[in-house]
Amino acid sequence: MNFIRKFYYGDIPEDKAGGNIVSSSSKTDWPLWEVFIRSKQGLDHKHAGSLHAADAQMAIENARDVYTRRMEGVSIWVVESKYIHASSPDEAASLYEPANDKVYRHPTFYDLPDEVNHM
Amino acid sequence: MPVQDFEQLFQDKIDNEVKIEPKDWMPEAYRKTNIRQISQHAHSEIVGMLPEGNWISRAPSLKRKAILLAKVQDEAGHGLYLYSAAETLGMSREEMINDLHSGKAKYSSIFNYPTLTWADIGAIGWLVDGAAIMNQVMLTRTSYGPYARAMVRICKEESFHQRQGFEILLVLSRGTAAQKIMCQDAINRWWWPALMMFGPKDSESTNSDQSMKWKIKRKTNDELRQNFVDMIAEQIKTLGMKLPDDQLKWNAERKHYDFGEINWDEFWQVVKGNGPCNKQRLEARRKAWENGEWVREAAAAYAQKRADRQKDKAA
Numbered sequence: 234m235n236f237i238r239k240f241y242y243g244d245i246p247e248d249k250a251g252g253n254i255v256s257s258s259s260k261t262d263w264p265l266w267e268v269f270i271r272s273k274q275g276l277d278h279k280h281a282g283s284l285h286a287a288d289a290q291m292a293i294e295n296a297r298d299v300y301t302r303r304m305e306g307v308s309i310w311v312v313e314s315k316y317i318h319a320s321s322p323d324e325a326a327s328l329y330e331p332a333n334d335k336v337y338r339h340p341t342f343y344d345l346p347d348e349v350n351h352m
Numbered sequence: 353m354p355v356q357d358f359e360q361l362f363q364d365k366i367d368n369e370v371k372i373e374p375k376d377w378m379p380e381a382y383r384k385t386n387i388r389q390i391s392q393h394a395h396s397e398i399v400g401m402l403p404e405g406n407w408i409s410r411a412p413s414l415k416r417k418a419i420l421l422a423k424v425q426d427e428a429g430h431g432l433y434l435y436s437a438a439e440t441l442g443m444s445r446e447e448m449i450n451d452l453h454s455g456k457a458k459y460s461s462i463f464n465y466p467t468l469t470w471a472d473i474g475a476i477g478w479l480v481d482g483a484a485i486m487n488q489v490m491l492t493r494t495s496y497g498p499y500a501r502a503m504v505r506i507c508k509e510e511s512f513h514q515r516q517g518f519e520i521l522l523v524l525s526r527g528t529a530a531q532k533i534m535c536q537d538a539i540n541r542w543w544w545p546a547l548m549m550f551g552p553k554d555s556e557s558t559n560s561d562q563s564m565k566w567k568i569k570r571k572t573n574d575e576l577r578q579n580f581v582d583m584i585a586e587q588i589k590t591l592g593m594k595l596p597d598d599q600l601k602w603n604a605e606r607k608h609y610d611f612g613e614i615n616w617d618e619f620w621q622v623v624k625g626n627g628p629c630n631k632q633r634l635e636a637r638r639k640a641w642e643n644g645e646w647v648r649e650a651a652a653a654y655a656q657k658r659a660d661r662q663k664d665k666a667a
Contacts, residue, residue: 262446263652265439282502283436285445287648288655299432302425303509322376 264313266292268300271308278310286311366567371497374440382566386496387441388457389568391448394434395459398452399633401427403467404476412470416520420473423513430506437498453638455625460484462549464627471524471531471538477517479539479546482584485510486576487550495567518587525591539588540596547611548619550577578608585609 263285269278281300286292292311300306320328336342345352358377365372372378401424408424411417435445451457462480467473488510492503524535551573563569571579581600588595599612621627 282433284432287651288658299429
């Protein structure tokens with residue numbers, strides 16, 4: 234197969250690159266946090282992105298600097314990414330299957346005469 | 353399922369404009385290309401703080417200083433959005449930073465040019481951020497979900513960058529004779545490197561166009577570059593300045609501006625590390641990383657101590 238050899242904007246291939254200095258590895262790897270922001274009172278917290286921080290307090294402060302520089306939020310939740318459990322996309326078909334054949338859960342399933350309003 | 357079926361399903365999703373998300377199956381080359389491209393993009397934002405940071409302490413007024421600080425802080429934020437988008441593909445932050453510091457990973461070559469005068473800050477905002485926006489607007493529709501979302505956030509913030517740059521030049525262009533000369537000089541020096549930001553000509557690449565097929569990219573280098581030239585050639589009229597290209601001319605037939613040949617030797621020289629500031633930029637990044645080591649350690653130690661204290665309390 235012919236893989237990506239096109240040199241796009243912002244995609245300079247490694248073999249065209251110079252340099253071979255190896256930098257030292259650090260011992261302190263701060264954990265990853267997921268950030269959720271409530272943009273205004275009355276709305277849900279919504280996933281905004283992630284960041285690294287040593288602890289929860291720092292994660293909130295970093296989230297303020299990274300995700301709310303223009304008053305995008307009134308409340309921040311942070312949770313360490315390792316505590317997020319997610320459904321698997323591979324099992325999506327079977328996971329959502331129970332809802333698949335229940336069209337009667339939608340209001341449009343019911344045919345009503347035109348003269349019935351406000352329903 | 354055999355791999356071909358997975359690939360076919362994947363391609364069907366792309367063709368139907370369904371975004372790819374981190375845990376979805378993807379071809380290894382798609383993952384790799386995205387990691388390379390997103391991390392290079394992140395590095396560009398981070399290294400991009402350096403040429404502008406050079407003028408924070410020398411900005412001509414408190415207002416300009418506050419604006420420049422905010423802009424540089426935005427660049428840091430953009431770098432962080434992008435690093436976390438790249439991390440969703442399975443490369444750690446530390447690996448990415450190590451690759452930047454070792455010279456293995458690239459960043460946009462434009463940041464290897466020096467900022468000699470205050471007008472350069474204007475030219476960077478207008479031309480360099482202007483070129484970046486062309487690319488980034490396209491990337492808001494890229495096929496990898498986290499990258500596209502980061503781009504939406506970034507594009508919202510970028511337009512302030514370009515407008516403040518243009519305004520700096522506008523003020524200079526209406527200033528004293530010396531200010532006008534400074535304005536023109538900055539445009540002269542930044543114009544060609546800004547055009548190079550779009551990468552080699554389309555005709556230079558002989559191989560298959562996988563990034564387009566995967567909708568990582570949606571426009572070619574030449575298309576983006578042409579859009580940029582058309583935009584700038586009009587905007588510069590307001591400044592009453594000239595672009596340093598004798599061959600720049602409206603082509604009524606093509607409905608685009610024609611423009612002169614880019615110096616590709618210079619382009620590859622700078623990519624390979626021989627630009628005016630390559631060494632300086634990488635050294636600044638490495639130094640910042642090394643000098644920050646004690647802060648990272650102290651924060652980790654403090655977090656540990658706080659966690660221990662909480663455990664004691666619970667016991």
